[in-house]
Amino acid sequence: METEREILDIVGVGFGPSNLSLAVALEEHESARCGEPVAFAFFERQPRLGWHRNMLLPSAKMQISFLKDLATFRNPASRYSFISYLHERGRLPQFVNNQDFFPTRLEFHDYLEWAEAGFADRVTYNVEVTGIRRPAGAGPGPLESVEVVVRDTRGETSAVRTRNVVVSTGLVPRMPIGIGRDDRVWHSSEFLERFRAMDPRRLRRIAVVGAGQSAAEIVRHVYDELPHAEVSAILPSYGYSIADDTPFANQVFDPAATDEYYFGSDRSREAFWRYHRNTNYSVVDDEVIRALFQRAYDDEVAGAARLRFVNLARAEQVKRIGDEVRISVHSLATEQVSDLDVDLLVCATGYDVMDPAGLLGDLDVHCLRDAEGRHRVERDYRLVTSPELRCGIYLQGGTEHTHGLASSLLSNIAVRSGEIADSLVGRRTSPQTVS
Ligand SMILES: Cc1cc2nc3c(=O)[nH]c(=O)nc-3n(C[C@H](O)[C@H](O)[C@H](O)COP(=O)(O)OP(=O)(O)OC[C@H]3O[C@@H](n4cnc5c(N)ncnc54)[C@H](O)[C@@H]3O)c2cc1C
Known part of the structure; x- marks a missing residue:
């Protein structure tokens, strides 16, 4: 049974760092301008805020400065800055003494949870947005609002009506072509939860596919956590390449x-x-590269090599034989295919960018595309729409083709969210309700 409520100004789909940053920007926009309150709500499918929880490896560090937090680049005086968080936690002096611009991802996650606490009443968790559609009973004229359809964990759906939607559903895990997931073949995005559920004694041979940061971090993690295990890193490149952060x-x-x-x-x-x-892409931080090389070298000195780098190679197929995974590894150097038997294969093979078309369903025809078939996006991250669709559909992520390299990263979220908040509030008309 679907229910209709008042028309909101903004509905955010997903509540990761991007839309959390937008919530901060909207709150600060309101208090700075003393304007009409903006009616906004977010819907998140996870049971609580979670930022790549399955990759919160204990030693993993942020790849951006702590100053690129939810707010500082937009508003250095924000109460939601990382410095405010440190101050409230009583760790500011120790953080400064530590002289490190790059906190651990665990600490950054704690910061995000701290900031999220200020918006608990604006977010509904455990609900998945399944679509955005024309409101039931809408007349033939241009659409000023849309319905966002949400499904709860019991499978029941309801619809929320809004004048603007901000889609921020994040990156989509990508497996190698021809390889599916199962209980012994994982994508890196499910790593920690599955790894913790396994009996470590049953993991004696592990392969990790990929040449990026997540791949290298997982190789280091399993090597350190499983001293009895052999670890094979299958890389399309000739070893890992460094992330340029000069x-x-x-x-x-x-x-x-x-x-x-x-x-x-x-x-x-x-x-x-x-x-x-x-x-950012298919590259690894200097510190992780050196740590891995050092481990391999130390093994060589000890005459007990258990870390193997299979360079210029691709995992092409897998076959399950009981608890074993047989990987067909194609060497790009010799063009030969050989088998590698392991107890676990982790594919740290990256992500595809967000594409809002699925959520937009029938409304997508009103969203204009460029010559290469990609969505056209205004500078303020609003999709360019035909006159039939007058409400705003904004994207946080998935704008690499229009806004560049930072589109799916944290680097620019404070400023981007500020720009979206300015646009949303600037275009707003006075609130109204429908019967
Ligand atoms: C392991 C890892 C580490 C990273 N580290 C960094 C870093 O250090 N620096 C950096 O700049 N970038 C980093 N990134 C890039 C990453 O994209 C950003 O860190 C960040 O997650 C972007 O935030 P987001 O809110 O746009 O997306 P996400 O964090 O992915 O959040 C999207 C949210 O939307 C929810 N969602 C999706 N679909 C629906 C739906 N239909 N209905 C309801 N909810 C939905 C998801 O559950 C999720 O919570 C990293 C990425 C990974 C995978």
Whole structure:
């Protein structure tokens, strides 16, 4: 049974860091302008806030400075800054004494939970948004509002009516072509929960596919946690490549770079990707690379090598034989295929970017596309729509083609959320209700 409520100003789909940052921006927008309160609500399918929980490996660190938090780049005086969090937790002096710009992901997660506590009444957890649609009974004219359909854990659906939707559903895990998941073949996004549920004694041979940060972190983790196990890292490259986080390269994540990308030419946008993809994609932090090499070297000195790097190779197929996983490994060097038998295969093979088309369903035809079939997006992250769809559909993520490299990252969320909040509030009309 579907229910109708008042028309909200904004519904956020997903409540990860992006929409949490938007909630902060909206709250600060209201208090700064003393304006009409904005009616907004978020829907999140997880039971509580969780930021890549299955990759919260104890030693894993942030890949951005703590100053790129939910708010500081937009409002350095925000009460939701990482510094406010440290201050409230009584750790500010020790954090400074530690002289490290890059907190652990565990600490950053604790920060996100701390910030989330300020918005508990705005978020409904344990509900999945299944679609965005034309409101029941809407007339033939342009749509000023849409219905967001949510399904709870019992499978019951309801609909919320809103003038704007901010889609922020995050990255989508990608497996290698031809390889499906099962109880011994995992994607990195499910790693920790599954790993903790396994009996470590039954994990004696492990393979990790991938050349990026998550792959390298998982290799290090299983190597350290399972001293009896052999670990094979299957890499398409010749070893791991370093993530460029030097000062000039880091400028590609600056708020100003978003304008340069958005208003640039096809050639300048292509240059961003050609020269600076190695700031984030299929690359690994220096510290993790060195830690792994050191372990392999120490093993060699001890004459007990148990960490193997299978370079220039791809996992092409897997076959289950009882508890074993037989991986067909294709060597790009020899073009030969060989079998590797393991107790566990982890595919740290990355993610696809967010695509809102599935959620938009029939409304997607009103969202205009560019010559390459990608959604057209305004500078304020609003989808370009035909006159039939007058309400706002905004994207946080999935705008790599229009807004550049930082689109799915944390680097720019404070400023991006501020820009979206400005746009939403600026375009707002006075609240009304439907019967
Ligand atoms: C292991 C890992 C580490 C990373 N570390 C960094 C880093 O250090 N620095 C950096 O800049 N970036 C990092 N990233 C990139 C990452 O995209 C961002 O950190 C961040 O998660 C982006 O936030 P988000 O809110 O856009 O997406 P997400 O964090 O993915 O949040 C999206 C939320 O939407 C929810 N959701 C999805 N679909 C629905 C639906 N239909 N209905 C309701 N809810 C839904 C999900 O449950 C999720 O909670 C990392 C990524 C990974 C995988």
